[in-house]
Amino acid sequence: MRIYRQAGNIKVALLMGGILLISGLFVYTQSIIDDLRSESRETVALYAQLIAKGVTDADDNELDFVFREIIQKVTFPIIHSDVDGKPVNWRNIGDDQNVNIDVATKLMAEMDSQNQRIPLAVTLDAEASGEPLQFQLGHLHYGDSVLINRLRLLPYIEIGAVALFIFFGFSGFQVIRKTEKQHIWFGMARETAHQLGTPVSSLMGWVERLKDHPEESSQLAGDMDDDVVRLQEISERFSRMGSVPKKEPVAVRPILEDLKSYFERRLPANSKEIVLKVESGDETVEASSTLLTWALENLVKNAIDSIDKAAGKVMLSSEKVGKNVSIVVKDNGRGISRRDWKNIFRPGYTTKERGWGVGLSMVQRIVEDFLAGNIVINESEVGKGTSIKVTLPSASETR
Numbered sequence: 001m002r003i004y005r006q007a008g009n010i011k012v013a014l015l016m017g018g019i020l021l022i023s024g025l026f027v028y029t030q031s032i033i034d035d036l037r038s039e040s041r042e043t044v045a046l047y048a049q050l051i052a053k054g055v056t057d058a059d060d061n062e063l064d065f066v067f068r069e070i071i072q073k074v075t076f077p078i079i080h081s082d083v084d085g086k087p088v089n090w091r092n093i094g095d096d097q098n099v100n101i102d103v104a105t106k107l108m109a110e111m112d113s114q115n116q117r118i119p120l121a122v123t124l125d126a127e128a129s130g131e132p133l134q135f136q137l138g139h140l141h142y143g144d145s146v147l148i149n150r151l152r153l154l155p156y157i158e159i160g161a162v163a164l165f166i167f168f169g170f171s172g173f174q175v176i177r178k179t180e181k182q183h184i185w186f187g188m189a190r191e192t193a194h195q196l197g198t199p200v201s202s203l204m205g206w207v208e209r210l211k212d213h214p215e216e217s218s219q220l221a222g223d224m225d226d227d228v229v230r231l232q233e234i235s236e237r238f239s240r241m242g243s244v245p246k247k248e249p250v251a252v253r254p255i256l257e258d259l260k261s262y263f264e265r266r267l268p269a270n271s272k273e274i275v276l277k278v279e280s281g282d283e284t285v286e287a288s289s290t291l292l293t294w295a296l297e298n299l300v301k302n303a304i305d306s307i308d309k310a311a312g313k314v315m316l317s318s319e320k321v322g323k324n325v326s327i328v329v330k331d332n333g334r335g336i337s338r339r340d341w342k343n344i345f346r347p348g349y350t351t352k353e354r355g356w357g358v359g360l361s362m363v364q365r366i367v368e369d370f371l372a373g374n375i376v377i378n379e380s381e382v383g384k385g386t387s388i389k390v391t392l393p394s395a396s397e398t399r
Contacts, residue, residue, distance in 0.1 A: 306333030
């Protein structure tokens with residue numbers, strides 16, 4: 001239930017995490033693009049210097065030759081314009097042979113919007129005056145390389161990927177939440193039937209017995225009254241679900257004795273002989289009496305149901321171990337194979353033909369989530385029986 005209360009926080013956390021991830025990736029990608037653009041500019045500037053040194057006069061034919069030879073291995077789009085701003089030479093702007101001046105002029109404007117053009121100037125020594133002569137040969141315009149263009153798309157791809165992640169995260173959370181709600185409702189319905197099964201079937205048996213043996217009415221009235229009280233306890237258990245249980249010192253032995261007395265009169269009416277035995281001292285635990293009784297009642301009922309031999313036996317015991325109290329329910333029933341030990345507390349798992357697989361999962365929930373204890377299979381062997389141990393904090397150690 002706690003996860004449902006935090007549903008809003010989980011959604012906000014997912015959203016904020018997605019935004020931070022997108023922002024981080026966008027900034028990092030942009031820094032790479034800026035570095036690559038800086039390298040491209042340095043490369044173009046170097047080419048401009050090489051052209052300036054390679055040209056000995058302002059002859060356009062010589063300039064065209066140098067441009068074609070020096071810029072031959074450039075991988076990014078580049079255009080050389082004259083002093084009037086008209087494209088003269090270009091490379092890597094599609095099919096260079098089929099690009100006309102109008103297309104080159106339009107691409108040149110786009111390049112200038114991406115990167116600052118680099119002036120192309122040549123300085124020559126004057127023959128007579130000795131004063132150097134400087135000629136403006138135009139500019140070099142360059143655009144982003146294929147790699148940079150791909151990187152520019154990367155943030156949008158990342159945004160889409162993160163958006164899909166958040167969408168599927170929200171959708172998955174909603175599906176899980178809906179499924180959990182269904183399991184809770186199904187589980188509660190099954191647990192209700194499981195809880196009502198013993199007292200209701202007992203009452204039906206007492207009624208039939210009373211019809212056949214009216215002279216036993218006094219004795220049967222007491223047994224029927226016990227089942228009515230049990231039904232009332234079951235109603236109280238379900239009415240308290242969802243509330244925080246109140247913990248207090250609870251004596252273990254009276255609960256075990258009460259369970260022994262109750263189930264002894266309601267054992268299956270067949271050839272089986274089942275003996276219930278209690279071995280317990282004066283141990284007390286810090287727990288809710290209602291929840292502890294509920295959990296142990298399920299364990300005892302499962303122990304009785306597991307016995308399919310003529311001489312059955314269920315042993316209920318408790319002892320203080322350090323700061324805790326161990327309560328053991330042991331039977332000589334069918335037992336559990338080692339590979340199934342981890343499964344018996346899983347909701348829906350059962351070895352019974354008509355079982356719901358709810359009882360032990362409910363016991364684990366009560367013991368571990370509400371009573372701050374632990375429940376494990378102490379030992380089990382197929383054909384010899386099972387021992388389940390519940391460990392709870394001792395009341396003498398918590399006060």
